[in-house]
Amino acid sequence: MIEALPSTGVPAGQVLAELQELRTADLPTHGGRLFAYVYDPDVDGLDELARAAYAISAHVNGLDPTAFPSLLAMENALVTSAARLLGAGPGTTAPDVVGSVTSGGTESLILAVKAARDAHPEITEPRLVVPSTAHAAFAKAAHYLRVALDVVPVGPDLRADSVAMAAAIRPETVLVAASAPSYAHGVVDPITAIAAAAAERGVRFHVDACFGGWVLPYLRRLGAELPEFDFGVPGVTSISVDLHKYAYAPKGVSVLLHRDAGLRMPQFFAYADWPGYTMVNPVISSTRSGGPIAAAVATLRHLGDDGYLRLAGKTRDAVGVLADAVEATDGVRLFAPPETTVVCLTTTDGVDLFVLADELAARGWHTQPQLAYAELPATIHLTVTAAVGATAAEFAKDLAAAVSATRDRGPIDLPPALLEAAGALTPAMVTPELIEGLAAGLGLGDNIAGSMASVNSLLNIAPAPLREALLAGFLSLLQRPTW
Structure with a gap:
């Protein structure tokens, strides 16, 4: 137990040592053995650079860009890079894209829903249409913002059913959303067809690319046959992409992009009817530390476009090794095609999936079990990063051993x-x-x-x-x- 407010101050060295001791109980954030929550590029010196950049702007407050123009410049730089990567900017079909930096994907999605809702004050019971594989943050947004959530079952290929999605759009629908890719299975929804259906009905369409939006363009450059999903698709009105995922920036930085400034305006909150300063915020938070934003800028500039292409190649190769291991091991099978950066597997022949997850953890592999949903069985999700390139072959060996041990233990028998x-x-x-x-x-x-x-x-x-x-x-x- 640690006491945050002792009666007498503690020397700095002791404080740091105590914090380091607490960290020893955490899962490993580096080393290519944790398949969820963190994103590790395995790049020497990147952590030190990000920490130094974070320290430079840690006490800068994003509340007022006129007071701290350095943060405004950095946010605009991040938005510009994200927009360019996702098919926007001069010379494209989306030259007027604007964006905001948020604290993470959930905030980006909440703001996308807010902007769509507030753009239609005449709709008293707004609705949001999503596929059943859409990230749970959409449900959180709907709950917080009092927007009805229409969840549409996906097809047998685990992708959004574009026909069913179109049929779910009502006069009260303010936003339709889909994933590129979905988090649970790592597959890309049919963005072009859904965007066309939404546009035909005059409804905004959001692409949730929080999870993989920064890596999909690089995978396509490496030859991956992935569907169109960015601002090059007519009807896409907004896109979210997290920089603390495959841009490998520290937590928590995400970018929410809108096709034009008019679409973004309802995202803002402004209030002047009180005796203090007029509050105007583009995002949910008012006070925001500049630390994460500065660290993100430093990360992007240090890695560069060529660096991200190399990291995407390492990730793609690691996905291939892991997928081959699953296919070669009796008792497990791939549940979804490993087309992006996810390996999603399930068990066969009576192998208990949750025991298998524990057996993998006992061997130092920390996976993410996903519970059964509707007709879908329980699965194990592996988010693959560039760091897994150095450990994938070892995982392949341990998977067979873990399956064997799982068979020996037998299934969980609850009292x-x-x-x-x-x-x-x-x-x-x-x-x-x-x-x-x-x-x-x-x-x-x-x-x-x-x-x-x-x-x-x-x-x-x-x-x-x-x-x-x-x-x-x-x-x-x-x-x-x-x-």
Whole structure:
């Protein structure tokens, strides 16, 4: 336990040592063995550069660009680079693109929905149409902004069904969205067809390229046969792309682009009806540190276009090695085509997927299990980065060993009493006391980094609303004062 406010100040060296000690419990952010949450290019000196750049602007406040023009210049530079990469700028069919720098993909998507909603004040019950594979941040945006969410099932190829998406558009629809690529499976939706349907009905269309938007253009330059998805597609009105993903900038920097300034205007919030300064914000936050933005600029300038092309090549090759390993291993199979930077696999022949995830973790490979959804089975998601190029062959060997160990262990057998209790639960019944009891029954204790197979198995059989309540309860259990 660490005390943030001791009675007497602590020497700087001791503080840093304590923070380093806390970090030893975290998953490894470098080394090509963590397939979620972080993006590692394996470039010597890049971390040091980003930290130094961050420090230069850490105390600069993005609230007022007239007070800190350095941050305005950096934000405009990031927007320009993202727009150029995504098919906009002079000499293109989207010469008037504008954009804003946000704290991450979720904020970018919330703002895209806000701009679309506020552009139509006459629509009192606005609606948002997304495929079922759209990122959960759209649901968060719909919840926060009181926009009805119309979720359209995807086709058997895991891509948005353009015909069904078009049919879901109503007079109250203010925005249609699709993914390039989807996070769960790494496949690109049919952007051209959906954009045309939205444009025909006069509705905005957003491309969520937060996950892979920075790498897809480079993969295409390397020969990947990927569909069009950027501002070169008529009908695309906005695109989001995260720089803290495949641009390899530190957390958290994303860019939201609009085809023109008129489309962006409803994104802004301005308020003058109080005695203080007139508040005007392009994004959700008012005060914003310049640190992440400066670090992103430093990262982009240091790597350069040629550097990103090389990193995309390393990532593509690593995806190939991992996909081949899955196809060569009995008991697992590819669940989606590995066409971008994701390897998504599921298990066969009675191999317990959640036990397999634990067995891989025991061998130092930290994956992301994805629970069953509708007709889709549970899967394991691997976000592949350039750093995986150095470890992919080792993973291939360990996968076969992990599958073998999973067979030996057998599937998770949850206690009948726990299954009976879970079957009778409703979200309204989930209380802090119940969560504490469940945690004890599953043997979690204070070890949140241990075996998760039992927890995932329980969540996998629960309906989505109950999953949400249970996970919110577990998170609440973790986030509490250390008296």
